[in-house]
Amino acid sequence: MTQEEFQQLLIAYREGTLAPVDKALFFKWLPVYEKQLAEQLDRDLHDPAIQPLGDEATRDIIYNAIQLTAHSDADLSYPMRGKPSLRRWGWAAAAILAGVMVLGSIYFPVYRNRAQPAEAVARLQDVPPGQNKAVLILSDGSKVTLDSAGNQVIRQGATVVRKQGGSLQYDEEERGPAVAYNTLSTPLGGQFRIVLSDGTKVWLNAGSSIRYPVTFAGHERVVEVTGETYFEVADDATAPFIVKAARQEIKVLGTRFNVNAYADEPMVSTTLLNGAVRIVSGNVTRLLKPGEQLATQYASNEVTVRSVNVDNVVAWTSGKFMFENSDIKAVMRQLARWYDVEVMYGSDIPSREFVGEIERDLHLSQVLKILEQNNIHFKIQGRKIIVLR
Numbered sequence: 001m002t003q004e005e006f007q008q009l010l011i012a013y014r015e016g017t018l019a020p021v022d023k024a025l026f027f028k029w030l031p032v033y034e035k036q037l038a039e040q041l042d043r044d045l046h047d048p049a050i051q052p053l054g055d056e057a058t059r060d061i062i063y064n065a066i067q068l069t070a071h072s073d074a075d076l077s078y079p080m081r082g083k084p085s086l087r088r089w090g091w092a093a094a095a096i097l098a099g100v101m102v103l104g105s106i107y108f109p110v111y112r113n114r115a116q117p118a119e120a121v122a123r124l125q126d127v128p129p130g131q132n133k134a135v136l137i138l139s140d141g142s143k144v145t146l147d148s149a150g151n152q153v154i155r156q157g158a159t160v161v162r163k164q165g166g167s168l169q170y171d172e173e174e175r176g177p178a179v180a181y182n183t184l185s186t187p188l189g190g191q192f193r194i195v196l197s198d199g200t201k202v203w204l205n206a207g208s209s210i211r212y213p214v215t216f217a218g219h220e221r222v223v224e225v226t227g228e229t230y231f232e233v234a235d236d237a238t239a240p241f242i243v244k245a246a247r248q249e250i251k252v253l254g255t256r257f258n259v260n261a262y263a264d265e266p267m268v269s270t271t272l273l274n275g276a277v278r279i280v281s282g283n284v285t286r287l288l289k290p291g292e293q294l295a296t297q298y299a300s301n302e303v304t305v306r307s308v309n310v311d312n313v314v315a316w317t318s319g320k321f322m323f324e325n326s327d328i329k330a331v332m333r334q335l336a337r338w339y340d341v342e343v344m345y346g347s348d349i350p351s352r353e354f355v356g357e358i359e360r361d362l363h364l365s366q367v368l369k370i371l372e373q374n375n376i377h378f379k380i381q382g383r384k385i386i387v388l389r
Contacts, residue, residue: 001025006033010040127364127383130206130338132166134192139180139214146192156180159197159214172197172215185209186227189340196223199234200241203317206337207262228260230317233275245270247296249280258314264333269295271313319361323354328376328387336385339364346388352376 009026010033012018018026030037132148139156146152152163157180160171168184186192186204194202197215204210208227216239224244233241235254243250245261246268255275261268270279271293278287281296284303288294293308315322321334331354332343338360352374358367368378368385379386 001029001032003033003036006036007040010036014040014044127339127341129361129363130189130191130340132192133190134168134184134186134204136161136168137183137185139182156182156214166191167193167195169195170197170214180214181211182214183209183211187340188337196234198236198239201232203230205229205316206340225259225261227262228258228316230256230258230314232256247281247298247301248294250277251279252277258310260313262333262337266299267295267297269293271308271310273310273314315357316360319359320357321360322357325353325355327351327353331371332385332387335364335367340383342384344384344386346379346386348389349387 006026006029009018009022009029012022013026132146134146136144136146136154138144138154144152144154146163146168148166151165154161154163158173160173161182162169162171184192184194184204186206186208188207190206192204194204194210196202196212198221200221202210202223205228208225208229210223210225210229212223213221219239220242221236221239222242222244226246229243231241231243231252233252233254233256237253241252241254243252243259245259246263248259248261248268248270250257250259250270252275255277256273257275257277258271258273259269260271270277270288272288272290274290276287276289278285279294281294281303282301286294286303286305288305291307291310292305293313294303294305296303309324312322312324321338323331328349328351329345335341336343341364354374358370372378375389377388379388
């Protein structure tokens with residue numbers, strides 16, 4: 001490949017228009033032409049037509065982010081809910097879409113010598129990412145272990161339950177009284193999807209559960225959830241859909257929304273993507289509009305409503321972690337649930353904030369390598385991670 005041909009690939013990569021086959025070619029030849037990458041970043045640093053890189057340190061950060069990806073075996077693609085505006089963000093978006101998380105106000109600190117990860121991480125017995133797995137508790141108390149392997153059919157009265165891959169679907173052959181309840185729960189390191197008998201689709205994140213009637217009857221459809229769940233509710237104007245979570249009750253007719261009710265988070269929150277929901281939290285009743293999030297603080301019961309980026313909130317359903325001005329504890333809570341590890345903290349906890357995204361199909365060691373480039377270190381003891389400055 002000539003320098004001119006590589007330059008064309010480099011510009012397309014910066015603009016986010018590089019086709020997958022060309023992206024593989026770009027990273028193949030990057031070690032040969034890495035000087036061109038550095039020179040291009042130098043030019044863009046002072047080009048007013050390019051989204052500002054910030055300063056020379058930030059330019060070096062993006063250089064290393066791309067270099068890190070070029071020398072890793074990470075998958076360079078992942079499902080996305082919407083196509084981002086790559087031209088707006090320039091090199092920062094290119095680094096993110098390479099599968100590398102952008103951290104802090106200046107992204108990564110720079111290490112031009114491609115230093116090896118910290119010894120603690122190198123000694124880590126690697127932990128794979130979470131997978132599709134759950135436990136189904138039937139109305140008689142019996143338990144069925146579910147994963148992605150094979151298909152199953154379970155009959156409960158007039159309802160047939162079909163397990164296909166990482167999804168569970170309830171098909172109602174005839175409506176009966178809602179006397180039988182099932183509970184679907186995901187362990188730490190697991191996720192699952194379910195289609196209820198009315199056609200409502202529910203995604204369960206790691207360490208979550210939903211209790212629901214095998215078949216809905218009457219004038220309400222009521223379910224109870226813990227952890228984090230994402231709903232796409234089937235329309236039925238005659239039977240409102242009600243979700244009961246910690247300190248919140250969400251009433252809808254047909255809509256898409258996310259509920260985060262993990263007990264180890266500082267608050268329980270409901271985020272509306274479209275439609276309308278009415279939420280009761282203590283003495284407060286609020287009607288949410290799309291793009292709004294209602295949060296109830298566990299400690300004080302304070303209720304707040306704010307506008308949020310809904311794509312960030314539900315990024316987990318598309319196989320991504322999304323961090324938006326998140327502190328280290330918020331980051332590690334997500335990792336602990338997905339990788340089923342225990343996290344502890346040293347006496348001097350880093351106060352940095354994290355902004356960006358990373359794929360959930362990476363091994364834990366890959367994630368820790370990225371975090372360590374932000375001057376955060378870890379001590380590993382079995383499945384326990386101690387966070388140090």
